[in-house]
Amino acid sequence: MSVLQYSSAKHGPVTLITIGGSLDAETSPKFHAKIKGEIEKGAKRIVCNLERLDYIASAGLGVLISANDELSKQGGEIRLSAMNEKIIKIFKLLGFINLFKIFENDQKAIDSF
Amino acid sequence: MGGDTYVMAGVPDKITIDVPRVISKLDHVRDSVIDFLKQHDVSEGAASRIELSVYEAVVNIVEHSSHENRDNTIHVECLVHQDEVVIVISHFGEKFDITKAELPDIEKHYKSGKMRGLGIYFIMTLMDKVEYSHVDMLNTLTMTKKI
Numbered sequence: 001m002s003v004l005q006y007s008s009a010k011h012g013p014v015t016l017i018t019i020g021g022s023l024d025a026e027t028s029p030k031f032h033a034k035i036k037g038e039i040e041k042g043a044k045r046i047v048c049n050l051e052r053l054d055y056i057a058s059a060g061l062g063v064l065i066s067a068n069d070e071l072s073k074q075g076g077e078i079r080l081s082a083m084n085e086k087i088i089k090i091f092k093l094l095g096f097i098n099l100f101k102i103f104e105n106d107q108k109a110i111d112s113f
Numbered sequence: 114m115g116g117d118t119y120v121m122a123g124v125p126d127k128i129t130i131d132v133p134r135v136i137s138k139l140d141h142v143r144d145s146v147i148d149f150l151k152q153h154d155v156s157e158g159a160a161s162r163i164e165l166s167v168y169e170a171v172v173n174i175v176e177h178s179s180h181e182n183r184d185n186t187i188h189v190e191c192l193v194h195q196d197e198v199v200i201v202i203s204h205f206g207e208k209f210d211i212t213k214a215e216l217p218d219i220e221k222h223y224k225s226g227k228m229r230g231l232g233i234y235f236i237m238t239l240m241d242k243v244e245y246s247h248v249d250m251l252n253t254l255t256m257t258k259k260i
Contacts, residue, residue: 062227
């Protein structure tokens with residue numbers, strides 16, 4: 001059974017979401033529900049920390065894309081931070097590295113808004 | 114893995130895994146393939162591509178399985194042969210040739226905000242060769258990656 005760790009915290013106008021474990025076909029619906037909940041509560045500027053993410057499948061990437069699209073309609077955006085080497089390689093191989101705004105740490109991502 | 118859910122037999126150059134068509138059971142395929150590739154000293158980069166492709170392929174089968182095929186397992190074979198890893202995934206069901214599927218333009222896909230439709234793109238991008246056959250309702254997907 002896949003495991004997803006999720007936590008969120010407010011940093012002024014920015015919501016910092018920390019994701020760990022596996023973002024796959026099993027856990028992505030849970031992640032989708034949680035990030036949708038954040039957006040419904042008013043989050044517009046979201047930073048997703050992926051430092052402890054071990055695995056991302058197309059379903060997980062799809063949630064990030066969809067949530068980012070939802071936010072962009074409201075003038076918001078998802079930015080990614082602290083991606084580990086394994087996840088960076090996957091993003092590069094699949095051509096997503098230049099589509100998301102990616103920062104080396106949370107503070108830089110938060111300050112970028 | 115214990116219990117009756119999976120049948121797994123290990124030989125030095127090949128593993129076979131039978132997995133039910135249940136999303137929550139598919140991480141077992143991933144774990145088994147990664148463990149097997151580690152035993153063969155396959156580089157982390159290649160192993161990661163193979164792991165992801167195998168997972169996307171079995172997820173695709175589960176998500177597109179018709180009700181009458183729900184109880185049929187998916188058979189996965191992973192073998193290391195010389196300088197390549199070959200994955201053969203077979204299952205009974207309707208024909209669906211992923212090698213004929215139109216691949217998305219990633220930038221357009223990103224801008225469209227679509228949540229689904231990336232699984233086949235993952236496989237076709239990450240593997241070196243992907244072949245498909247459908248004989249007597251048996252779908253067979255053969256994926257090859259140089260190591």
